[in-house]
Amino acid sequence: MRLHERVAAVGVGYSTTGRRTGLSSWQLAIQACTAAMADAGMTPGDIDGVALLWGVAGPAPSGLDVVDPMNLGYTLGISPLNWFAEPSPSPAYVGPALQAIAAIRAGFAHTVLTVRIINQRASSREVIREAAERGPEVVTGDRAYTAPYGFEVGGMIPSIAALPARRHMDLYGTTEAQFGAHVVTQRYHASLNEDAIFREPITVDDYLASRYISKPVRLLDCDYPVDSASAVIYTAGDRARDWAKPPVWVEAAAYSSIKYLDFNTIDMNESSPFHAAKELWNRTDLRPEDVDCAQLYDGFTIITFQWLEALGFCKLGEAGPFVEAGNTRLGGTIPTNTDGGACNVGRRHGANFCIETVRQLRGECGARQVPNAQVGVWANAVGPFSGVVLMTAD
Amino acid sequence: MVPMSDTEGVDRVSALSPPVPGEHPVHQFYWDAVREGQLKLLRCQSCRHFIHYPRPICRFCGSVDLTPEPISGRGTLYSYTVVMQPGHPFFMDKIPYIIGVMEIDEEPGVRLPGGIEAAEDELRCGIPLEVLFKQVTPTLTLPFFRPTGRQAQ
Ligand SMILES: [Zn+2]
Numbered sequence: 001m002r003l004h005e006r007v008a009a010v011g012v013g014y015s016t017t018g019r020r021t022g023l024s025s026w027q028l029a030i031q032a033c034t035a036a037m038a039d040a041g042m043t044p045g046d047i048d049g050v051a052l053l054w055g056v057a058g059p060a061p062s063g064l065d066v067v068d069p070m071n072l073g074y075t076l077g078i079s080p081l082n083w084f085a086e087p088s089p090s091p092a093y094v095g096p097a098l099q100a101i102a103a104i105r106a107g108f109a110h111t112v113l114t115v116r117i118i119n120q121r122a123s124s125r126e127v128i129r130e131a132a133e134r135g136p137e138v139v140t141g142d143r144a145y146t147a148p149y150g151f152e153v154g155g156m157i158p159s160i161a162a163l164p165a166r167r168h169m170d171l172y173g174t175t176e177a178q179f180g181a182h183v184v185t186q187r188y189h190a191s192l193n194e195d196a197i198f199r200e201p202i203t204v205d206d207y208l209a210s211r212y213i214s215k216p217v218r219l220l221d222c223d224y225p226v227d228s229a230s231a232v233i234y235t236a237g238d239r240a241r242d243w244a245k246p247p248v249w250v251e252a253a254a255y256s257s258i259k260y261l262d263f264n265t266i267d268m269n270e271s272s273p274f275h276a277a278k279e280l281w282n283r284t285d286l287r288p289e290d291v292d293c294a295q296l297y298d299g300f301t302i303i304t305f306q307w308l309e310a311l312g313f314c315k316l317g318e319a320g321p322f323v324e325a326g327n328t329r330l331g332g333t334i335p336t337n338t339d340g341g342a343c344n345v346g347r348r349h350g351a352n353f354c355i356e357t358v359r360q361l362r363g364e365c366g367a368r369q370v371p372n373a374q375v376g377v378w379a380n381a382v383g384p385f386s387g388v389v390l391m392t393a394d
Numbered sequence: 395m396v397p398m399s400d401t402e403g404v405d406r407v408s409a410l411s412p413p414v415p416g417e418h419p420v421h422q423f424y425w426d427a428v429r430e431g432q433l434k435l436l437r438c439q440s441c442r443h444f445i446h447y448p449r450p451i452c453r454f455c456g457s458v459d460l461t462p463e464p465i466s467g468r469g470t471l472y473s474y475t476v477v478m479q480p481g482h483p484f485f486m487d488k489i490p491y492i493i494g495v496m497e498i499d500e501e502p503g504v505r506l507p508g509g510i511e512a513a514e515d516e517l518r519c520g521i522p523l524e525v526l527f528k529q530v531t532p533t534l535t536l537p538f539f540r541p542t543g544r545q546a547q
Contacts, residue, residue, distance in 0.1 A: 124481060132483040142447045144415035144425070148536055149493050149509045153413065156481025159493060165474040171520035215476035215490075215514075260447070265472075265495050265505040367439040 002107045006237030008044040009391070011040025012355040016344045018197070019120060023227060025054060025067045026075075031118045032229035033076055036113065039234050041244030044076050047233065049083035049109030051096035053349070054117045054142050059331075067117050076113075082108040083137035090295075091381030092116065093230065095351035099385050100234045101333040104159070108340040111235040112367060114201040116351040119184070120225045127154040138386030142262055149266060158222060160263035160383065162298030165216050167268050169303060171317065176216055178320030179301045183220045183343065185329045186298065190340025192330070192368035197224060200342040218279040223342035230351030232358070246394040248358045249288060253389040254279035263383040272386040273310035273379065280388050281312070286375060288312040291390075293360050293370045294334050295353035295378040311377065311388070330368060338368050350380030352388065363392040411531050412484040420448050431527050433537055434462040435504070444504045467498040467525030468542065469530040470506050474517050490514075496523045496539045511540040 015028040023031075029052070037043065050069040069084040083103045087095035095115040100112035131154055139147045147153055152160060162389035167175045180248050184204055185229070190196035202220075210220045240247035256276035270348040278323025281287070288311055295305035313334045314322035322328070328336035338344050348355075360366050377391035379388040415425050436448040440457035444465075453460050474494030480486050485514035492510040494517075497503070509525060510517065523539040530536050 005447075023400075052480045090464070097533060124479070127481065128483050128486065136411045138416035140416040140418045141421065144418070144421060145447060146507045147413040148415060148530070148534065149507065150412060150480070150482065150485045150488065150491060151493055151507060152481075153485065154481030156477075158479075159477055162475030163473040163495060166475055175445060212478045215478060242535050262447070264507045267503070268473075291457050314517070 001145035004104050004107060004110070004236035004238070005099050006240070007104045007234050007250045008237065009250070009354070009358050010235050010240060010243045010245065010247050011036040011231075011233035012349070012358050013037075013039050013231050014195075014355070017226050017228040017348070020224055023225040025065050025117050025119050025229075028119070029054075029067050029072060029225060029228035030076070030117055032115060032231040033072070033113060036231035036233050039245065042233065043113075046083065047078050047111045047113050049100065049103055049112035050081060050115070051056040051085040051087070051103070051112055052117065053086060053088070053090050053093060053096050054116040056060065059087055059312055060267060067115075069266045070170050072115065073151055078113070083112065089339075089385070091385040091387055093348070093354065094255070094380035094387030094389070097234075097354060098230065098253055101250055101253060104236050106347050108357075110239060111233065113231060113233050115231045117229040117350050118227065118347065118349055120166060120227050120341055124154065124156065126331045141291040142260065145245065146264060156214075157263075158217045158300065161221070161302050162214040162217040163264060164268040164306065165300070165302040165329055168305065168317070168320075169216065169389045170377075172320065174317075174320035174357070175307075175393060176208060176326045177204050178203040179216070179221060181324040182301050182328065183207045185323065185326075186337050186343055188337050189330060190344035191342050192366075195345050196340040197226070198340070202318060210237060217229045217300055217302075219342070223299050223347040224344070226346035229345040230348045230355060232351065241394075246362055249392045249394065251392045252280050252284035253387065254283065255387045257385045259384050261384050265382050268306070269316060271306065271383050273307050273382055273388070275314065276386050276388045277296065277310040278309075280390060284390055286390065291334060291375050291377050293338055293376045294328075294336045295338070295356045295359070295376065295383060296336055297350055297386075298337055298343055299347070299382070304336065304341070306382060307379045307388075308334075311379070330370065335370050338365065353378035353380060357389075357391050361391055406447070410484075411534060412482065416535055420450060424448065427464075428527070428535065428537055431474055433467045433469075435463050435498075436460045437463040437467055441501065444498070444501050446504050446506070450475065462516055464499055465500050467537075469498040469509075471495075471517060471519055471521050471523050471539075472497045473519055474510050476514055493519070494539065506537075506539075509538040511538045516541050
């Protein structure tokens with residue numbers, strides 16, 4: 001089998017994004033895929049693999065139509081497929097991305113379409129009503145140690161972020177205003193992004209006035225659930241310059257699983273981002289100081305803090321003052337979440353971080369462009385499982 | 395991720411029970427012990443590490459000779475949170491409630507999630523905790539943790 005040493009991202013695209021779009025998962029997926037193919041100047045015949053992750057975060061409303069990679073390939077006119085995958089459980093979008101990159105490097109495919117599709121889950125009102133109608137719920141295995149206490153029930157997961165956030169505060173003196181500084185910075189970046197959903201600048205006081213969901217996690221620490229699909233096309237190095245836009249190269253990547261799938265009891269500083277980051281830096285000659293922009297998962301604020309520390313942009317425990325001093329703001333030492341993050345562009349479950357990295361390294365970001373960005377890193381998920389990718393401009 | 399609306403105005407729903415632990419061959423001993431007012435964790439009889447959550451093999455030495463052993467029920471608070479928005483009908487009238495994680499005195503790194511019986515201002519990561527058994531519903535008793543040296547409420 002022919003190995004491909006280098007892999008590049010050559011096309012990116014989004015579907016319509018928003019709440020209650022009325023669009024099915026299939027419609028969202030097709031929109032994102034056709035947008036990515038148009039971005040690359042590709043036709044389905046140029047693609048020979050599909051990797052995707054479909055789903056809802058939280059309990060699925062009934063009637064959602066499952067999108068699987070075989071069916072999506074066939075529907076788009078990519079048939080036969082040389083390779084297909086739907087990693088599950090997966091640390092969100094980085095799962096299909098890393099499987100696609102690995103499959104190309106291994107020679108199973110030369111060009112893989114990766115997709116993350118999310119239909120927003122039911123509202124908390126609906127979830128609670130449905131749970132009441134279902135009656136008593138029996139939980140077994142590991143979840144029996146948490147669900148009876150009200151950990152992560154009904155898709156209410158902010159407690160998984162509140163635990164490390166609280167520990168970060170108690171161990172390192174991190175303040176709520178420092179969490180707020182991150183939220184304010186991201187919103188500033190979103191104000192420069194025409195595609196962001198939330199663009200109105202806010203202040204730390206606005207942040208401190210927003211309600212708690214699971215203390216110390218506030219509403220504004222949580223990413224914003226939407227209907228969306230996102231697609232990125234990766235291709236082998238020898239084809240990378242055949243398309244409409246300059247390639248963005250995968251310099252190094254790492255995938256990590258630590259302990260088991262429990263976000264509650266894992267060690268904050270021995271979690272998968274720290275393992276993945278260490279492996280990432282082992283796989284490249286580039287160093288943290290070479291990175292021009294970072295796109296770090298912000299499902300909750302503390303997750304971005306953990307990635308800043310794990311990747312070595314600041315020291316362990318110092319993300320709070322680091323962010324508060326403006327280092328992650330455009331113009332700072334490591335502009336972070338330059339599209340505004342999932343809190344402001346909507347939860348694309350990590351795919352936006354890849355797409356923003358590609359766009360920054362192509363120099364397409366207009367008012368929010370990091371000048372002469374040559375190296376970008378993006379990271380997805382946290383705690384027991386995650387992945388991280390380092391990319392370079394052509 | 396947070397659901398799209400808060401729960402104000404949600405119809406009063408009746409839920410008499412939170413999710414309840416079901417039967418499971420590997421985990422049964424834990425819940426049987428809890429019913430008797432005891433905390434037991436699976437312990438490797440070869441290298442003496444606790445294996446929690448329970449698994450059929452010791453990841454430290456590979457032994458499959460694992461036996462439930464009582465623990466003191468004392469430990470330290472690893473972290474905690476005050477939940478302000480419920481996600482399940484049982485907790486609608488329970489908010490705000492405190493959940494957290496206790497690291498057991500017997501072995502660093504072995505952590506038990508649970509409910510915390512305390513006022514928020516009594517808590518700080520690292521303080522000593524002890525177990526108490528709390529009847530949550532007429533048919534469900536669960537181990538909770540509280541700061542040591544306090545009387546039962
Ligand atoms: Zn052992």
